[in-house]
Amino acid sequence: MKNTLKNKDISQTPFRRDVLKIFNSHKNAIPLSVIEQELSSYNRVTLYRTIKSFIEKNIIHEIVISGEESKYALSKENKDTPYQQHIHFKCRSCNILFCSELDKAITISLEKHKIERLDIQAFGICNKCNIS
Ligand SMILES: [Zn+2]
Numbered sequence: 001m002k003n004t005l006k007n008k009d010i011s012q013t014p015f016r017r018d019v020l021k022i023f024n025s026h027k028n029a030i031p032l033s034v035i036e037q038e039l040s041s042y043n044r045v046t047l048y049r050t051i052k053s054f055i056e057k058n059i060i061h062e063i064v065i066s067g068e069e070s071k072y073a074l075s076k077e078n079k080d081t082p083y084q085q086h087i088h089f090k091c092r093s094c095n096i097l098f099c100s101e102l103d104k105a106i107t108i109s110l111e112k113h114k115i116e117r118l119d120i121q122a123f124g125i126c127n128k129c130n131i132s
């Protein structure tokens with residue numbers, strides 16, 4: 001885990017390590033409010049700056065679903081591709097939101113335009129909710 005900060009060329013502070021630890025302990029994407037709850041003490045400005053620099057360094061990424069609080073999830077380690085194509089799945093029953101890999105890359109082309117990133121969001125019922 002320490003390597004994540006080191007590899008990303010971002011200095012390790014106890015606070016940054018704590019925030020990263022929270023991300024590592026969650027399988028699903030989490031909103032800022034969850035991070036705030038789990039930090040024993042924090043300064044809101046420092047937390048915002050930490051989240052911002054984590055996003056800039058592609059340690060985490062922001063997931064925006066319209067009408068909802070932004071959520072954040074760890075990014076896949078990949079130095080070569082700053083953006084790893086994947087899908088975000090949101091369960092309408094338990095509300096979890098998570099990143100999942102695609103079985104095949106999706107390519108879309110727009111004449112004369114350059115697509116740098118494709119946000120793919122899927123909504124439905126997760127496997128846990130599907131059983132019960
Ligand atoms: Zn569910």
Ligand SMILES: [Zn+2]
Pocket residue numbers: 061063073086087088098099100
């Ligand atoms: Zn994601």
